[in-house]
Amino acid sequence: MGTEIETAVEQVEIASSWKQLDVTDMSSHAKVVAFDLDNTLARSKMRMTDHMASLLSRLTNEITVAIVSGGRFEQFRDQVLAALDDSTDKSHLHLMPTSGTRYYRWENDAWSCVYAHDLSEDDRRNAIESLTRHAHELNLWEDRTWGPQIEDRGSQITFSALGQLAPVDAKDAWDPDNSRKNALAAAVRLDLPHLQVRSGGSTSVDISAKGIDKAYAVRKLGAILGVDVSEMIFVGDRMDPQGNDYPAAQAGTMPVRVSNPDETVEFVDTLLRTLDRS
Template identity: 25%
Template sequence: MSYGKRMAWLKKQEEQEYYDHENVVLFDMDGTLTPPREAFDLSLLTPLRDLSKVATIGIVSGSNYDYILEQMNFLIRKSEIVYNLHLLPCNGTKWYQPPIHNISDFDLVHENNMIDALGVKVYKKLVSILLKLQCVITESDLDIPLTGEFIQYRGPMVNWCPIGRTAGQEDRKKFIKIDKKTNLRVEYMKKLQRSLVLHGYDKHVTCSFGGDTSFDIYPNGWDKTYALQHFPDKTIWFVGDRCEENGNDKTIYDVLQKHDRSYKTESIDQTREIISEIIQNIKMETV
């Protein structure tokens, strides 16, 4: 075997050790691995590297693929963990398998479409409902910052962001402060759900809070539990921060909590502690 071929073979063996594990640990992104809409916290790199030696890692987010690439750029571009990393945007209704070597990209192997599932008529009416609610917020007396891209179609879901997806960190902080003071999103969640019931669409779609500033709307059953089907016969764990009522982590948290394999985090520091606990639990189970 030539030197070049041997080095390629050794590299392949190094990557291979990350591929197939009995355990899969799924993480929410915003508020769990990253501050909301910010970059991956590098303090988690070593814990995730240790975790990748005993489990497959997945990121299941309400965000789309581009947002995950943007926020997790360091982990994806500069760490060997990438060979053991599954990306599951839009609650796992899109599934990207890990690259197989350092010059390949993630491989999209599964994707679903909201318009195909609901039909054009229902989708258009849903967008109409969201636009009307956005107009009510815009014309209210609340001093809410407004930017652009209030409604974003992601394929498997629609994201409605009252301040706009293009809002910067200062606008986001201002909105979050207003939201906590007035319960704005709670009130508009009620309005949205009432509108869906009025039109009979509550039988077809589910609404949840998306992060700190938005709402996710998707076909029933397309919450984060959707991601579980991609890992049959595996032992799955979950870590997320939005595990309360209407939070987009609640459904998968509740399902796996029955087996004591889900964790709610409130900070990056706590996520780091949870990772260490999961590693110890996996090692104890495999003894």
């Protein structure tokens, strides 16, 4: 991977609500609109609503669209692709699962994996051990779970405190101020200084190769598409400095903070109206 991986370090100010932004001005400069998945396009592990799917399908006919999320490709398939209608221009849709450690695009009537940056067997084993040990030490290892708490995604190890299939209400209540998963990430980071350890979704911590996060993803996508990162809008619910959407803002995208998929619907609807007038 060499020198193409960069680590963003600058702090950026992000509007607390998308309604404070000049969407018309953003759309006049944008060539790509990128989205987080869980709690941005859809509730955690749930399929997009029909309304969101309709808007996203329309958006692919107006501008290039990307989805960058910590989830596996299978989540993209079940939560997003299965909901899109036949009007979707799949050639304008780019998928970057596991925080950009993998990249898929539509080729020859199928989704093709262009690259995958998998962790070594030793790194995956050490990441699982560290997450398990520190989760117990911090009293974050829950007895009642819905599915596995640790998932080996090849290019990413993900800890989900309540399991991958936990109901949304339980996830929302587990760590409302993000302090619990931030504490776990900080402890694991000391064990694995050569890896990227970041607080992920509502109950998760993600571990991947150093320097591969959503900043890397948007830079890589920009290079592939011949688009400057400053010409990308990035929409996400975790735009706080410890959140996994924040690196995309640090990389120089036009950041849009949303609190939930309902706000994303409002933003995309507004964006589409401005694009229709351009």
